[in-house]
Amino acid sequence: xxxxxxxxxxxxxxxxEKVCDSVSAxxxxxxxxxKIIFAFHLALxxxxxxxxxxxxxxxxxxxIDINLSLQAGALALEILDDSVPxxxxxxPVPDINQPLEERKIGGLGIYLVKNLMDEVExxxxxxxxxxxxxxxx
Amino acid sequence: xxxNSRKENGVTIVKIVGRLDAASAPDFxxxxxxxxxxxEMTFVLDFSDLVYISSAGLRSILIVAQExxxxxxxxxxxxxxxxVREVFEISGFIQLFEIFDTADQxxxxx
Numbered sequence: 001x002x003x004x005x006x007x008x009x010x011x012x013x014x015x016x017e018k019v020c021d022s023v024s025a026x027x028x029x030x031x032x033x034x035k036i037i038f039a040f041h042l043a044l045x046x047x048x049x050x051x052x053x054x055x056x057x058x059x060x061x062x063x064i065d066i067n068l069s070l071q072a073g074a075l076a077l078e079i080l081d082d083s084v085p086x087x088x089x090x091x092p093v094p095d096i097n098q099p100l101e102e103r104k105i106g107g108l109g110i111y112l113v114k115n116l117m118d119e120v121e122x123x124x125x126x127x128x129x130x131x132x133x134x135x136x137x
Numbered sequence: 138x139x140x141n142s143r144k145e146n147g148v149t150i151v152k153i154v155g156r157l158d159a160a161s162a163p164d165f166x167x168x169x170x171x172x173x174x175x176x177e178m179t180f181v182l183d184f185s186d187l188v189y190i191s192s193a194g195l196r197s198i199l200i201v202a203q204e205x206x207x208x209x210x211x212x213x214x215x216x217x218x219x220x221v222r223e224v225f226e227i228s229g230f231i232q233l234f235e236i237f238d239t240a241d242q243x244x245x246x247x
Contacts, residue, residue: 013159038189038220045191049159096229100206105199108228109192115227 003030003070011052011062011083019044019066030070036137039116040077043133046109047079047088055083074118076134085124088114088131140168144177148244152183157194165194169201178210183240185216190224202233215240 007022009015020041027037048064056062067078094107114120119134138161139154149172157165172180182198202212215237217225225231237243 035220035223041189042191042224045158049193094228097232100199100202100233103199103203103233105196108195112192112224112227116223 005068007066007068009048009064009066011056011064011081013049013052015064016045016048016052019048022066023068026068026070032070032075033137036075036135039135040075040133042116043077043113044079046113047131050086050109051079051081051083055081055086057084071134074134074136076132079129079131079133081129082127083129085129087122087124088120089122138164140164142168142172145244148179148181149177150181150183150240150244152186152240154186156189157187157197158189158191159193162193162197165197166200169204173204173208173210178205178208180205180210180212181237181240181243182212182214183216184214184218184221185240187218187221190221192228195224195228195230198230199233213237213243213246215243 005022005026007019009019023040023044024037044066051064062082065080067080069076088110091110092107094104094111098104113133116135117133118136119132121132123130138156141152141154143150151168151172153165155161169180205212212234213236214234216239217236222231225236235243235246237246
């Protein structure tokens with residue numbers, strides 16, 4: 001059976017650290033490698049920062065739910081939020097081969113997440129975004 | 138994050154201890170702005186104690202490197218941990234910088 005945990009936060013930047021601490025604790029309890037935990041910290045940091053900074057049209061408090069589940073040979077993470085729909089697969093891909101002088105500053109966050117994870121799946125239904133990330137170990 | 142800087146053989150070694158992310162990137166940028174305004178031009182960024190880096194951290198490194206390039210300065214990078222190296226590889230930063238196994242090697246190369 002999968003081992004699961006659920007973390008709920010509100011749309012404030014300092015809450016991201018709380019989620020990362022929970023992921024660390026979950027990782028330690030279940031003997032996950034530093035590499036796996038690092039990848040999920042990075043993914044949560046990038047995605048939650050985007051949602052909280054750019055995803056809401058009002059100034060109200062919103063809840064973001066994060067579900068972690070340890071499956072056979074993989075760790076899966078689900079982020080559920082009611083922000084503006086954003087499909088990471090449609091995010092522009094940065095040109096990583098430009099020389100230093102011409103290298104653009106932005107666009108690396110989502111690109112890192114897509115490359116560090118084995119699966120990234122996005123669905124939007126009834127105003128709720130559901131982003132699923134999975135990494136094998 | 139903690140930043141320690143020292144000078145050796147005309148090279149300024151900046152060591153980052155902890156995390157380089159959205160929260161610490163402004164401190165990182167300020168430290169470099171101060172050092173560059175004091176006339177420092179050749180830097181080794183020692184990442185032996187860097188435990189985490191996000192896109193905000195990468196952005197702050199890129200901005201410093203572009204600024205130094207304009208002034209004909211130099212930014213070398215040393216001691217990447219495996220997880221940080223992977224982020225550098227994915228983002229293409231590995232091709233943008235001269236990367237050394239240790240800070241001493243980077244200082245010696247200058």
